[in-house]
Amino acid sequence: MAEIRNYTLNFGPQHPAAHGVLRLVLEMDGEVIERADPHVGLLHRATEKLAEHKTFLQSVPYMDRLDYVSMMCNEHAYVMAVERLLGIEVPIRAQYIRVMFDELTRLLNHLLWLGTHGLDIGAMTIFLYTFREREDLFDMYEAVSGARMHASYYRPGGVYRDLPERMPQYTPNRFKGEADVKRLNENRQGSLLDFIEDFTDRFPVYVDEYETLLTDNRIWKQRTVDIAVVSPERAKALGLTGPMLRGSGVVWDLRKMRPYEVYDRMDFEIPVGRNGDCYDRYLVRMEEMRQANRIVRQCVDWLRKNPGPVIVDNHKVAPPPRADMKNNMEELIHHFKLFTEGMHVPEGEVYAAVEHPKGEFGIYLVSDGANKPYRMKIRPAGFTHMAATDELVRGHMLADVTAVIGTIDVVFGDIDR
Amino acid sequence: MPLTPEALLSRLQETLGESIVASRIALGELTVEVAAENWLQVARQLRDEPSLAFDTFTDLCGMDYSAYRDGQWEGKRFAVVMHVRSVAKNHLLRVRAFCEDDALPLMASVVDVWPAANWFEREAFDLYGIVFEGHPDLRRILTDYGFIGHPFRKDFPLSGHVEMRYDPELRRVVYQPVSIDPREVTPRIVREENYGGVE
Numbered sequence: 344m345a346e347i348r349n350y351t352l353n354f355g356p357q358h359p360a361a362h363g364v365l366r367l368v369l370e371m372d373g374e375v376i377e378r379a380d381p382h383v384g385l386l387h388r389a390t391e392k393l394a395e396h397k398t399f400l401q402s403v404p405y406m407d408r409l410d411y412v413s414m415m416c417n418e419h420a421y422v423m424a425v426e427r428l429l430g431i432e433v434p435i436r437a438q439y440i441r442v443m444f445d446e447l448t449r450l451l452n453h454l455l456w457l458g459t460h461g462l463d464i465g466a467m468t469i470f471l472y473t474f475r476e477r478e479d480l481f482d483m484y485e486a487v488s489g490a491r492m493h494a495s496y497y498r499p500g501g502v503y504r505d506l507p508e509r510m511p512q513y514t515p516n517r518f519k520g521e522a523d524v525k526r527l528n529e530n531r532q533g534s535l536l537d538f539i540e541d542f543t544d545r546f547p548v549y550v551d552e553y554e555t556l557l558t559d560n561r562i563w564k565q566r567t568v569d570i571a572v573v574s575p576e577r578a579k580a581l582g583l584t585g586p587m588l589r590g591s592g593v594v595w596d597l598r599k600m601r602p603y604e605v606y607d608r609m610d611f612e613i614p615v616g617r618n619g620d621c622y623d624r625y626l627v628r629m630e631e632m633r634q635a636n637r638i639v640r641q642c643v644d645w646l647r648k649n650p651g652p653v654i655v656d657n658h659k660v661a662p663p664p665r666a667d668m669k670n671n672m673e674e675l676i677h678h679f680k681l682f683t684e685g686m687h688v689p690e691g692e693v694y695a696a697v698e699h700p701k702g703e704f705g706i707y708l709v710s711d712g713a714n715k716p717y718r719m720k721i722r723p724a725g726f727t728h729m730a731a732t733d734e735l736v737r738g739h740m741l742a743d744v745t746a747v748i749g750t751i752d753v754v755f756g757d758i759d760r
Numbered sequence: 761m762p763l764t765p766e767a768l769l770s771r772l773q774e775t776l777g778e779s780i781v782a783s784r785i786a787l788g789e790l791t792v793e794v795a796a797e798n799w800l801q802v803a804r805q806l807r808d809e810p811s812l813a814f815d816t817f818t819d820l821c822g823m824d825y826s827a828y829r830d831g832q833w834e835g836k837r838f839a840v841v842m843h844v845r846s847v848a849k850n851h852l853l854r855v856r857a858f859c860e861d862d863a864l865p866l867m868a869s870v871v872d873v874w875p876a877a878n879w880f881e882r883e884a885f886d887l888y889g890i891v892f893e894g895h896p897d898l899r900r901i902l903t904d905y906g907f908i909g910h911p912f913r914k915d916f917p918l919s920g921h922v923e924m925r926y927d928p929e930l931r932r933v934v935y936q937p938v939s940i941d942p943r944e945v946t947p948r949i950v951r952e953e954n955y956g957g958v959e
Contacts, residue, residue, distance in 0.1 A: 383901060383902070384900075384901055384902035384903060384904075387902040387903065389911060389912075391912065392911065392912055392918060393918070396918050396944070396948075397946075398946055401946075427787050428787070430787075579815045579816040579847055580815070580816070580817075580874060580875050580876065581875055581876050582816055582817045582818065582874065582875075582876025582877075584816075588847075593847060595847050600762075600850050601762070601850070601852075683946065684946065684949060685946065687949075687951055690829075691786055691787065692786075692791070692854075693787050693789065694789060694819070694843055694852070694854065696818075703818065705818065705819060705843070707819060707821065707841070707843065709823070711828050711829045711950060712829065712950050712951065713948050713949060713950045713951075714946070714948065714949050715946075715948050717827075717828060718821075718823055718824075720819065720821040720841075722818060722819040722843070726879060726880075727817075727876050727879070729879075730876065730878055730879040731876075759902060760902070
């Protein structure tokens, strides 16, 4: 009789399906996992400590680098926390712009999740499809902020600037000829809003394409159905949020339950799963993309009709317009003080949470009245999900670990901070 | 509709009664402070009492108050702050407790009440050195293997104590004392009340 031994397997930190720097120590009985011990922190950059040494404005770009596939949602939670402590009201147009970009960010995040989740468990094509659409979304980011990923577009008090009137266009170069450029620029003739509207018209068809590839795909179902089942009670106890919680059939969405910005004016629905397995979570996220597209469309329609300011007029918080700063002594002083000393936030503490594409993303901010936060705690969406991995993979086969890592939509920027 | 913070506070006072040391409602959020010895019992009550039903756990973090308002803080140094949420009733509550001993901060673990607290407590232990009694697996989580110190304490420098480099002679990665000087680009300023006559 052959001797039977348990194996300890080191999954990562360089494993391509580990989505970054996850080291997962698996105790295996043959091919069945008995225990999983995730070692996180390999991407720890002490963002919270850094924030204690930066002015409130200087921390905004750090937020992009937390969950680096849903940049603007991270910024949103942070600026909301600062705004609540300051007690300022954001102009309504800025609120619509934020909601629109939050939902575009949700698409950006879910598209990356879909592509890589597919890639991990054997569906190569989907990756090529989703990255096609991500390119358009990055162009929207770039048009509005100048950066494709790390936008720092949301600022305490509003957003950095209004939406551009003209969508940037491609120019011919040695890689792209006249004919290509003409085709690429077809839907870039108008403003950014025209481009986004055109995208929202196209996008439902794209989601149908993804669903054709996966939803009834036999292999896809074999890899996801009944994998990592979580009951609603257990999901709540484990602190799961977002699609992970809704996949188990719990109706919970901060956008509906605790509406922030103008989500209470939006018409959208919350999809929930029934079985709490990987397949249901997949379906929930697919439907979320359709709903996000609906919200974007509503914002586009509103933004077309309602011009207005996009950042508060309080120059203790937001910089004065550039032209005024050049011509007016008082505005120059405001500008100088804001960008050197920064704003003083009244003493107090606040917890601001947003419905991030991955779940609840919150910022707990404590100020002692200085120009820097006394303490900033980031409540990352993926942290509790990663902590639940052990329970999710227990009793499954080794190959299911990649399915679980895919389904919790893990990104180490925010888990490790 | 979620309860107002005032209504939530009165419900808490009915249930927790004497356990609440202090409470504060600000910016639409309710904060209650409890004594460290009641921490676990309060957590149980928050979860099990049907009128409260805090069924999910949002966040837990350590706090170091030693540099608060540039060292004007009088009181215990370390605190644990947790945010708990009720999905069923749509409440959010912040609970804070100060650790009795500044030299060895101790707090009861709430992992038995909410399993989600597990990693958050490991994090608070790692970054602040707060020891959670009854935690099943209190290891460091975010810092490097073999890290020394608790980096988020206010007396730990931002640039740290050691840096890492590859030593071509030893042909391995070595630690050495940091070679960069800490610098502060923007000084931290706490304005006195009504500075310059501004409200």
